[in-house]
Amino acid sequence: MIEFQDLRKAFDGRPVLDGFTLRVQDGETTVIIGYSGTGKSVALKHVVGLLQPDAGDVIVDGRAVSTLDRAALTALRREIGFVFQFAALFDSMSVFDNVALGLRRRDLSDDEIAARVQEALALVDLTGAEERLPAELSGGMRKRVGIARAIALRPRYILYDEPTTGLDPVTSAVIDQLMVRTREHLRVTGIVVTHDMRSAYTVGDRIAMLYEGKIRQVGTVAQIQETEDPVVRQFIEGRPT
Amino acid sequence: MIERLGRKTVDAIKAVGGFGHFVGDLARAVPDVAVWGRLTLVQMRRVGVDSLPVALFIAAFTGVVLALQASYTFTGTVPLYFVGTLVGKTMMLELGPVLAGLALAGRVGASMAAELGTMKVTEQVDALETLAYDPQSFLVLPRVLAGTTMFPVIVALAILTGIVTGWIASLVLLDLSTQEFLKGLKLFYRFKDTWFGLFKSATFGCTITLVGCVVGLSTRGGAEGVGRSTTRAVVYSAVLLLVLDAFWALVLLR
Numbered sequence: 236m237i238e239f240q241d242l243r244k245a246f247d248g249r250p251v252l253d254g255f256t257l258r259v260q261d262g263e264t265t266v267i268i269g270y271s272g273t274g275k276s277v278a279l280k281h282v283v284g285l286l287q288p289d290a291g292d293v294i295v296d297g298r299a300v301s302t303l304d305r306a307a308l309t310a311l312r313r314e315i316g317f318v319f320q321f322a323a324l325f326d327s328m329s330v331f332d333n334v335a336l337g338l339r340r341r342d343l344s345d346d347e348i349a350a351r352v353q354e355a356l357a358l359v360d361l362t363g364a365e366e367r368l369p370a371e372l373s374g375g376m377r378k379r380v381g382i383a384r385a386i387a388l389r390p391r392y393i394l395y396d397e398p399t400t401g402l403d404p405v406t407s408a409v410i411d412q413l414m415v416r417t418r419e420h421l422r423v424t425g426i427v428v429t430h431d432m433r434s435a436y437t438v439g440d441r442i443a444m445l446y447e448g449k450i451r452q453v454g455t456v457a458q459i460q461e462t463e464d465p466v467v468r469q470f471i472e473g474r475p476t
Numbered sequence: 477m478i479e480r481l482g483r484k485t486v487d488a489i490k491a492v493g494g495f496g497h498f499v500g501d502l503a504r505a506v507p508d509v510a511v512w513g514r515l516t517l518v519q520m521r522r523v524g525v526d527s528l529p530v531a532l533f534i535a536a537f538t539g540v541v542l543a544l545q546a547s548y549t550f551t552g553t554v555p556l557y558f559v560g561t562l563v564g565k566t567m568m569l570e571l572g573p574v575l576a577g578l579a580l581a582g583r584v585g586a587s588m589a590a591e592l593g594t595m596k597v598t599e600q601v602d603a604l605e606t607l608a609y610d611p612q613s614f615l616v617l618p619r620v621l622a623g624t625t626m627f628p629v630i631v632a633l634a635i636l637t638g639i640v641t642g643w644i645a646s647l648v649l650l651d652l653s654t655q656e657f658l659k660g661l662k663l664f665y666r667f668k669d670t671w672f673g674l675f676k677s678a679t680f681g682c683t684i685t686l687v688g689c690v691v692g693l694s695t696r697g698g699a700e701g702v703g704r705s706t707t708r709a710v711v712y713s714a715v716l717l718l719v720l721d722a723f724w725a726l727v728l729l730r
Contacts, residue, residue, distance in 0.1 A: 280602070283605070283606050284605075285602050285605060285606070305504070305610075309608045309610075312605070312606055312607070312608045313608050315606065316606075317602075317603070317606040319599045319602070319603055320599070321598065321599065323598060323599040323600050323602065323603035324600075324603075325595075325600055325603070326594075326600075336607055336609075337607035337608065340607065340608045340609065384607075388607075
């Protein structure tokens with residue numbers, strides 16, 4: 236279970252997260268929605284210790300992330316797959332090496348690594364792209380490689396940072412299907428950060444709206460779709476102010 | 477005014493603290509040999525082989541110019557074989573290490589700052605961390621070790637090139653014989669001349685690569701930030717290199 240406990244974070248004196256509290260149950264996919272620049276990605280980066288909170292903490296299976304030493308943080312990161320907004324693939328490495336990189340930190344033989352890479356690439360429909368470089372891939376393919384890199388590690392948790400941003404509607408739907416398939420195939424707990432409502436409705440078990448540094452509302456997809464909260468309503472309907 | 481001064485002082489203290497923290501993290505990455513060992517060899521090839529043409533090109537012309545300037549300065553009052561002395565001493569003690577160092581600050585330091593800066597702003601460094609890699613052992617240590625070990629090799633070859641071109645210029649342009657040039661070269665030669673230049677160039681290599689990595693990994697804000705980091709890496713490296721040059725002269729040559 237992942238718990239955000241009264242998380243606070245400011246940049247240059249400007250508060251971004253201001254008492255962010257949320258519980259993500261095992262086996263479910265929770266989608267965090269909210270306007271651009273409201274701190275959704277910032278919250279996600281606290282889960283893997285890429286950012287240190289000003290106050291509060293993220294608790295992963297009873298471990299307070301900000302208090303972990305380097306070895307414990309590395310152990311925690313081995314349990315979590317992170318899919319970055321723009322995939323964050325290593326430019327100089329082939330698709331194979333990008334996916335294999337995390338596996339090389341584990342006690343696996345070269346054959347086992349190759350098998351895991353093939354399996355992950357097959358799951359994202361990229362079999363045959365092993366030798367291509369990231370620069371030769373489309374935006375959607377890059378995101379799929381990013382997902383393959385995360386799932387190849389067979390993590391307990393997967394964190395998706397804006398997985399469909401910048402993609403056309405069809406490619407976005409493919410990525411959504413992929414996230415659903417990943418959850419069903421690997422039974423992982425997921426957190427998806429997005430402002431794409433169609434994606435949120437497709438992949439989420441629960442949806443939480445982040446507004447002014449706090450959770451404004453959290454509920455099932457149906458509860459969010461029927462909300463009477465004017466702020467959440469305006470956001471999910473995409474109405475200008 | 478006082479407020480601005482105070483802010484600058486705080487920023488300077490923060491920068492020093494940040495650098496200390498960075499070096500501490502680097503030291504903690506040393507036991508992670510499985511990661512940095514293989515990558516160091518890759519970086520040694522990049523730093524060494526790729527930088528060699530620039531360093532040798534500069535050294536070749538420096539050797540010729542030194543020989544001609546020596547002959548011009550001596551104006552018949554000093555025996556011409558002293559051209560060999562001046563070319564050898566100057567290449568070994570100063571111009572070999574410093575000119576190659578300055579050229580490589582632009583070549584190696586800038587390219588490291590740009591590469592790591594781009595990785596930083598495109599979240600590749602964050603991705604490395606989430607894959608349980610320490611950026612210090614994956615990115616920084618291999619580059620710093622490669623710089624520290626390869627710079628003396630590059631400088632040694634640059635010194636040799638400068639002396640050879642100085643000798644050829646003496647033969648062809650100054651009517652000096654090989655025996656006379658070698659006589660001058662051996663005159664006042666001490667083994668310290670060699671190790672001083674090579675030791676100095678190792679510290680230059682360490683400094684240039686460390687600055688490139690520190691500046692690159694502190695990059696913020698897209699392509700413009702990468703550009704700023706690249707420029708900053710070259711300027712800081714060049715300034716530190718000259719300061720270090722004076723420091724070693726003061727400590728080791730007095």
